[in-house]
Amino acid sequence: MKNPLIKGLLFGLLAFLLSGGASYATTLYLYSSDSGPISPAATPGIGGGLNIDPNAPKTAECPINGAMYTVAEQKVWSARRPLYVMIENSVDARPQSGLSSADIIYEMVAEGGVTRFGAVYLCGVSAQDTILGPVRSARTPFVNLASEYNYPLYAHVGGANCSSADGGKTCTTDKRVQALEQLSSYGWVGSKGNDLNQFSIGFPTYWRDYERLGRTVATEHTMYSSSEKLWKFAAGRGWTNKSPDGKLEWKDKFVPFTWKDDANSDKRGTTNTISFGFWESYHDFDVTWNYDAGSNNYSRTNGGSPHQDLNNQSTLTAKAIVIQFVKELGPLDDHKHMLYEVIGTGKGLLFQDGTATEITWSKKDRESRTVFTDSKGKKISFNRGRLMIEVLPSDNEVKY
Numbered sequence: 001m002k003n004p005l006i007k008g009l010l011f012g013l014l015a016f017l018l019s020g021g022a023s024y025a026t027t028l029y030l031y032s033s034d035s036g037p038i039s040p041a042a043t044p045g046i047g048g049g050l051n052i053d054p055n056a057p058k059t060a061e062c063p064i065n066g067a068m069y070t071v072a073e074q075k076v077w078s079a080r081r082p083l084y085v086m087i088e089n090s091v092d093a094r095p096q097s098g099l100s101s102a103d104i105i106y107e108m109v110a111e112g113g114v115t116r117f118g119a120v121y122l123c124g125v126s127a128q129d130t131i132l133g134p135v136r137s138a139r140t141p142f143v144n145l146a147s148e149y150n151y152p153l154y155a156h157v158g159g160a161n162c163s164s165a166d167g168g169k170t171c172t173t174d175k176r177v178q179a180l181e182q183l184s185s186y187g188w189v190g191s192k193g194n195d196l197n198q199f200s201i202g203f204p205t206y207w208r209d210y211e212r213l214g215r216t217v218a219t220e221h222t223m224y225s226s227s228e229k230l231w232k233f234a235a236g237r238g239w240t241n242k243s244p245d246g247k248l249e250w251k252d253k254f255v256p257f258t259w260k261d262d263a264n265s266d267k268r269g270t271t272n273t274i275s276f277g278f279w280e281s282y283h284d285f286d287v288t289w290n291y292d293a294g295s296n297n298y299s300r301t302n303g304g305s306p307h308q309d310l311n312n313q314s315t316l317t318a319k320a321i322v323i324q325f326v327k328e329l330g331p332l333d334d335h336k337h338m339l340y341e342v343i344g345t346g347k348g349l350l351f352q353d354g355t356a357t358e359i360t361w362s363k364k365d366r367e368s369r370t371v372f373t374d375s376k377g378k379k380i381s382f383n384r385g386r387l388m389i390e391v392l393p394s395d396n397e398v399k400y
Contacts, residue, residue, distance in 0.1 A: 065257075134220075160178060
């Protein structure tokens with residue numbers, strides 16, 4: 001071919017096609033799945049579960065929420081420490097994956113009236129690898145609550161930080177809510193830390209899936225992981241049920257809540273509906289819990305719709321609902337960061353067995369367990385199973 005320009009263009013086109021084909025083939029290989037068609041946007045292969053005998057007796061009590069499991073499942077969680085995963089609740093993130101498998105869930109506003117979940121996993125995902133997400137960024141109040149679990153594996157994507165435009169001389173984020181700096185000061189960060197920040201880990205422990213919800217969503221709503229991938233990565237750092245130096249068993253200083261069996265059917269109450277909002281005139285995050293006396297469960301609606309889990313299409317349920325009223329500070333800075341003071345004391349409400357009870361709470365410092373007590377100062381005994389803790393500003397109204 002005599003024309004060098006045309007020759008160059010043809011060679012360039014050929015190189016592009018070869019490169020694109022190789023890249024596409026690599027993507028297919030990395031993202032292949034046994035459960036569906038191969039797609040560059042498909043979820044990386046997720047592991048299976050244990051061969052649990054469905055008729056095996058459930059004699060092992062979960063240390064996180066008191067639910068009963070098989071001894072086979074207990075053997076799995078006994079070699080691990082809890083995951084505390086930041087899962088978002090933006091409208092574009094719904095339905096989330098994995099909340100129906102959490103042992104305990106905390107919910108509060110991240111900023112601008114948008115709530116976020118801190119989901120604790122240990123027992124409920126022992127038998128099955130579970131997709132979790134969308135995973136979002138760290139916030140100080142959630143870190144303060146995660147600290148109750150004695151160096152949990154804290155999974156998140158970045159977080160509130162100094163946000164300096166001049167090399168750290170001036171921060172645009174209020175110091176009280178600089179979550180990433182706080183995590184570092186607590187000794188959680190680093191190549192041997194219990195902090196599982198996606199920014200320092202990446203694929204394949206975390207991955208982005210733009211089409212998982214069946215519609216295209218913005219990048220910030222696309223980060224996922226799975227329970228087994230997070231535990232596997234943490235084990236590579238030396239974090240199992242023990243710390244990397246082998247000295248710290250996570251349960252040694254962990255203070256569990258007190259658990260009880262469901263009330264007998266004739267002792268259950270008739271408080272059937274609980275409703276509240278987090279932010280005035282912002283109804284996308286309004287919550288209703290509906291009580292079913294037969295199952296003694298509460299099912300949740302989220303922004304007016306049943307709160308479903310994408311993993312199994314089930315509606316999120318809980319055995320007990322705690323409303324924890326706290327002091328709200330903010331917006332504190334140009335980023336509209338909020339601070340909810342979960343350290344201190346305050347009032348609350350407990351809903352379980354179809355009844356409503358006024359309670360109080362106290363937490364003396366970051367690592368101390370929150371203590372919930374009744375009007376006589378006695379520690380609350382919660383029903384075995386998923387516990388939902390809704391953290392609300394102290395002046396918000398709860399209807400029931």
